[in-house]
Amino acid sequence: MRLRNKPWAKDYIMENSTFATQNPKNYKGQWKNNVFKNNNPLNIEIGTGKGDFIIALSKKYPDQNFLAIERYPSVLVLSLKKIIAENLHNLKIIVFDAALLTGVFAPKEVNKIYLNFSDPWPKARHEKRRLTNKIFLDFYQIILQDKGEIHFKTDNDQLFKYSLTSFLDNNWKIVDYTTDLYHSSYLVNNIPTEYEQRFVKLGKNINYLYVQK
Numbered sequence: 098m099r100l101r102n103k104p105w106a107k108d109y110i111m112e113n114s115t116f117a118t119q120n121p122k123n124y125k126g127q128w129k130n131n132v133f134k135n136n137n138p139l140n141i142e143i144g145t146g147k148g149d150f151i152i153a154l155s156k157k158y159p160d161q162n163f164l165a166i167e168r169y170p171s172v173l174v175l176s177l178k179k180i181i182a183e184n185l186h187n188l189k190i191i192v193f194d195a196a197l198l199t200g201v202f203a204p205k206e207v208n209k210i211y212l213n214f215s216d217p218w219p220k221a222r223h224e225k226r227r228l229t230n231k232i233f234l235d236f237y238q239i240i241l242q243d244k245g246e247i248h249f250k251t252d253n254d255q256l257f258k259y260s261l262t263s264f265l266d267n268n269w270k271i272v273d274y275t276t277d278l279y280h281s282s283y284l285v286n287n288i289p290t291e292y293e294q295r296f297v298k299l300g301k302n303i304n305y306l307y308v309q310k
């Protein structure tokens with residue numbers, strides 16, 4: 098997501114620590130007890146962008162915990178403003194690069210991972226940056242609980258094929274997938290993201306994949 102740099106973003110995030118958890122590494126293994134103060138399942142979205150998806154999901158499942166992860170402060174503040182306005186008890190956000198996931202979550206601490214419209218990084222030399230590359234799948238293996246799930250949506254057909262192969266090659270259980278979410282039974286419960294709405298308006302098919310550890 099390309100956005101103009103917002104020099105005030107870091108200060109804004111620090112001033113709103115009720116929703117934007119500071120120093121996330123301090124909570125490794127402690128998210129439920131210390132941050133959410135309950136023992137409900139912890140679900141994370143990596144690459145939250147503007148936040149509509151995770152906000153809607155948090156409202157739908159008030160008895161589960163949700164953590165939005167976004168690496169750019171200038172993007173994160175767009176979600177944070179909405180999260181503050183909603184005042185949800187079960188949703189927090191952190192500025193963090195998923196490349197360091199195992200520094201923030203203990204083994205088996207996470208219930209579900211959502212990857213929505215992840216950057217495709219189409220050039221071969223950038224393959225390791227794709228969030229469905231083996232490097233990331235290995236992190237997900239560690240932090241997900243047994244039978245934990247990953248839900249992945251993308252408009253990008255090449256990234257989708259790549260991701261399907263990557264999950265298969267790394268022994269994930271493919272529970273189901275569709276290359277046309279909007280003409281599938283999954284549409285009923287689907288929560289669209291900002292990127293998704295844009296691509297659907299253009300008539301683009303949306304790919305969806307659901308895997309289990």
Ligand SMILES: C[S@@+](CC[C@H](N)C(=O)[O-])C[C@H]1O[C@@H](n2cnc3c(N)ncnc32)[C@H](O)[C@@H]1O
Nearest residue numbers: 098144145146167168194195213214290291292
């Ligand atoms: C294409 S946007 C999609 C945003 C949103 N999920 C949506 O569907 O509307 C991808 C987002 O992922 C974030 N992102 C990419 N790589 C990341 C990483 N390694 N860690 C955290 N966030 C990342 C980007 O900054 C960007 O905001």
